[in-house]
Amino acid sequence: AEEALRHSQKMEAIGQLTGGIAHDFNNMLTAIIGSMEVLKRRIRDGRYDDMHSFMDSAIGAANRAASLTHRLLAFARRQPLDPKAVDVNKLIYGMEDLLERTLGEKIKLEVRLAPDLGPALTDAHQLENAILNLAINARDAMPQGGTLTIATENAIIKSREQYGQETIDAGDYTVVCVGDTGVGMSPDTLSKVFEPFFTTKPLGQGTGLGLSMIYGFAKQSRGHIRVESAENVGTTFQLYLPRYQGAVETRPLAPARDAATGA
Numbered sequence: 269a270e271e272a273l274r275h276s277q278k279m280e281a282i283g284q285l286t287g288g289i290a291h292d293f294n295n296m297l298t299a300i301i302g303s304m305e306v307l308k309r310r311i312r313d314g315r316y317d318d319m320h321s322f323m324d325s326a327i328g329a330a331n332r333a334a335s336l337t338h339r340l341l342a343f344a345r346r347q348p349l350d351p352k353a354v355d356v357n358k359l360i361y362g363m364e365d366l367l368e369r370t371l372g373e374k375i376k377l378e379v380r381l382a383p384d385l386g387p388a389l390t391d392a393h394q395l396e397n398a399i400l401n402l403a404i405n406a407r408d409a410m411p412q413g414g415t416l417t418i419a420t421e422n423a424i425i426k427s428r429e430q431y432g433q434e435t436i437d438a439g440d441y442t443v444v445c446v447g448d449t450g451v452g453m454s455p456d457t458l459s460k461v462f463e464p465f466f467t468t469k470p471l472g473q474g475t476g477l478g479l480s481m482i483y484g485f486a487k488q489s490r491g492h493i494r495v496e497s498a499e500n501v502g503t504t505f506q507l508y509l510p511r512y513q514g515a516v517e518t519r520p521l522a523p524a525r526d527a528a529t530g531a
C-alpha cells in the first residue's frame with residue numbers, strides 16, 4: 269500500500285511537471301502565432317512599416333521554445349559519465365575567457381586555485397558544463413553586478429557524513445566552490461533548488477533543470493554538491509568530486525617514438 273501511495277504521488281508530480289512545461293511551451297507558440305497573424309494582416313493591407321518588431325518577437329519566442337526542448341532533451345538523455353583523471357585547475361583556467369564573456373562587465377571574476385590540488389576522477393566535459401551553469405545562475409543572481417569567486421581546494425572526509433538527507437562517503441575529494449555576492453535564496457527556495465523543473469525565473473527564462481542536472485552529475489561521479497545561501501548576501505555552491513587514486517601518469521624516460529615512422 270505504501271508503495272502504491274508513493275507511486276501515485278510520483279505520478280502526480282510528473283503530471284504537474286509535464287503540465288508546467290506544456291504550459292510554457294504553449295505560451296511561446298501563442299506568441300509566435302500571434303505575431304504571424306499580425307504580419308499576415310499587415311501584408312494583406314499593404315502596411316509594411318514596423319514589421320521587424322513582430323518578426324523579432326516571433327523569432328524570440330521560437331528561440332525560447334527551441335532552447336526549452338533542447339534542455340529537456342539533454343535532461344532526458346543524460347550522457348553516461350566518462351570518468352578520467354581531471355586536472356580541475358587547468359580546466360578552470362581554460363574556461364576563464366568564456367566565463368569573463370558570460371559574466372559581462374559588471375561582474376568581477378575572482379579565481380583562487382589551490383596550488384597543490386589533487387586530480388579528480390570525473391567527466392571533464394560535464395564538469396565544464398556544471399561550472400558554466402553555476403556561473404550563469406550566479407550572473408542571474410547579480411543583476412546589479414558583484415563578484416563571482418571560483419575556488420578549488422582539497423578536502424578529506426574522515427568518516428561517512430550526513431548532510432541533510434544525504435550521506436557522503438569518507439575519502440579524499442577535490443572541491444570546486446562557486447560563490448556569488450547576489451540576491452541569495454529564501455529558505456524555501458534553498459530547500460528546492462535541486463528539484464527538477466524548480467525555478468523562480470520568469471516564464472520562458474528558466475527551466476529549473478540546471479541544478480538538478482548538476483546534482484545528477486555529482487551523484488553519478490560518486491561526489492556530492494552542497495549549497496549555502498543568505499538572502500541579499502550571496503550563495504556558494506561546493507561541488508565535491510572524488511580524488512583520482514590511480515598512478516599519476518609520468519613522461520616516458522626514453523625519447524618518444526616518432527609517430528610517423530615508428531622509429
Ligand code: ADP
Binds near residue numbers: 466475
Ligand atoms: P533555472 O536557472 O532554469 O531556474 P536551476 O535549476 O539552475 O534552474 O536553478 C533553480 C533555481 O535556484 C533558480 O530559479 C533560482 O531561484 C535558484 N538559484 C540557483 N542558483 C542561484 C544563485 N546563485 N543565487 C540565487 N538563486 C539561485
